[in-house]
Amino acid sequence: MTYPSRVKLVDVGPRDGLQNEKQPVPAAVKIELVERLQAAGLRHIEVTSYVSPKWVPQMADNAEVMHGLKRRSDVVYSVLTPNVKGLEACLSAPREEWPQEIVVFGSATEAFSQKNINCSIAESIERFAPVVQMAREQGIHVRGAMSCTVGCPYEGEVAPEKVGHLARLMKDIGVQHVGVADTIGVGTPGKVRAAFEATLAHYGLDEVSGHFHDTYGQALSNTLAALEMGVWQFDTSVAGLGGCPYAKGATGNVATEDVVYLLHGLGIHTGIDLDALIDAGVFVSQALGREPNSRVSKAIRTKRCA
Numbered sequence: 098m099t100y101p102s103r104v105k106l107v108d109v110g111p112r113d114g115l116q117n118e119k120q121p122v123p124a125a126v127k128i129e130l131v132e133r134l135q136a137a138g139l140r141h142i143e144v145t146s147y148v149s150p151k152w153v154p155q156m157a158d159n160a161e162v163m164h165g166l167k168r169r170s171d172v173v174y175s176v177l178t179p180n181v182k183g184l185e186a187c188l189s190a191p192r193e194e195w196p197q198e199i200v201v202f203g204s205a206t207e208a209f210s211q212k213n214i215n216c217s218i219a220e221s222i223e224r225f226a227p228v229v230q231m232a233r234e235q236g237i238h239v240r241g242a243m244s245c246t247v248g249c250p251y252e253g254e255v256a257p258e259k260v261g262h263l264a265r266l267m268k269d270i271g272v273q274h275v276g277v278a279d280t281i282g283v284g285t286p287g288k289v290r291a292a293f294e295a296t297l298a299h300y301g302l303d304e305v306s307g308h309f310h311d312t313y314g315q316a317l318s319n320t321l322a323a324l325e326m327g328v329w330q331f332d333t334s335v336a337g338l339g340g341c342p343y344a345k346g347a348t349g350n351v352a353t354e355d356v357v358y359l360l361h362g363l364g365i366h367t368g369i370d371l372d373a374l375i376d377a378g379v380f381v382s383q384a385l386g387r388e389p390n391s392r393v394s395k396a397i398r399t400k401r402c403a
């Protein structure tokens with residue numbers, strides 16, 4: 098089996114990982130988390146989202162976090178912007194605090210679209226179109242997240258045709274890259290492959306990524322299945338943090354630590370220092386009062402103690 102020679106990981110821990118936390122997480126902790134991730138070698142970090150603070154209170158400090166970061170010139174910072182209001186809020190900061198990439202997020206199912214962003218799929222595309230245009234005019238890269246590509250908490254199994262339909266709509270409005278998300282972590286390799294195949298009818302292999310939650314413990318298998326298709330970009334979350342507020346019961350994303358261990362084991366270079374990454378996961382987990390949700394982190398920390 099041949100695997101891609103390079104893999105890009107986007108650590109979504111500061112955004113996807115923390116958005117669902119009920120306890121307030123101070124901006125200083127979020128900032129230190131991003132800085133620890135970049136020090137560990139992560140070069141793509143999803144920092145925050147410009148969404149309604151009534152819907153997701155944890156992300157209300159978006160501007161403070163973007164302002165407080167000590168940025169590195171070799172790191173790409175991204176943020177979620179569901180509508181023009183969100184993008185305008187993000188761009189109201191001085192240019193040096195802008196992200197290089199924004200994310201619009203849609204759903205392959207109508208029910209999740211309504212629950213998550215309060216509109217139909219068609220309406221979401223209408224909302225995204227001016228966001229995409231404005232961002233691209235400013236030289237900001239646009240990624241699209243496609244939720245519920247294999248399963249939906251409200252509609253159950255999702256047909257690949259629905260994924261292909263959303264991918265085409267995203268392509269038509271100029272979204273440059275799409276992430277195939279298993280929002281509730283129910284996917285298995287065959288289903289994930291089918292979701293990618295439907296997406297690859299509209300996007301090239303260099304324009305797609307995988308985003309796997311680990312609710313059923315399948316995220317590493319799904320990552321491997323995607324790697325075997327030639328997919329080389331993945332979202333992961335330090336310490337396995339996360340969950341979407343509108344996908345009840347779904348656990349966090351696959352832990353970055355576990356994916357890095359897998360990749361290094363396959364001989365794929367990531368540039369990530371696994372020990373420093375584990376320490377970043379311990380830092381944020383301690384701030385949240387829990388253990389990191391990563392088997393690799395646990396194993397390596399046990400070995401360190403021995």
Ligand SMILES: CC(C)(COP(=O)([O-])OP(=O)([O-])OC[C@H]1O[C@@H](n2cnc3c(N)ncnc32)[C@H](O)[C@@H]1OP(=O)([O-])[O-])[C@@H](O)C(=O)NCCC(=O)NCCSC(=O)C[C@@](C)(O)CC(=O)[O-]
Nearest residue numbers: 147148149152179182183202213214215242244278280341
């Ligand atoms: C999309 C909206 C805003 C629509 O929400 P809405 O209520 O339909 O919007 P609206 O335009 O009618 O505005 C209602 C209120 O929200 C305000 N508002 C409107 N837009 C913004 C904004 N951008 N920033 C700040 N405030 C905003 C607006 O000003 C107004 O305030 P009010 O007059 O009531 O005081 C809302 O549904 C929302 O914020 N949803 C949040 C959804 C979210 O963040 N979900 C989690 C992220 S997605 C995810 O995790 C999945 C992913 C990406 O990881 C992939 C996967 O695993 O599937």
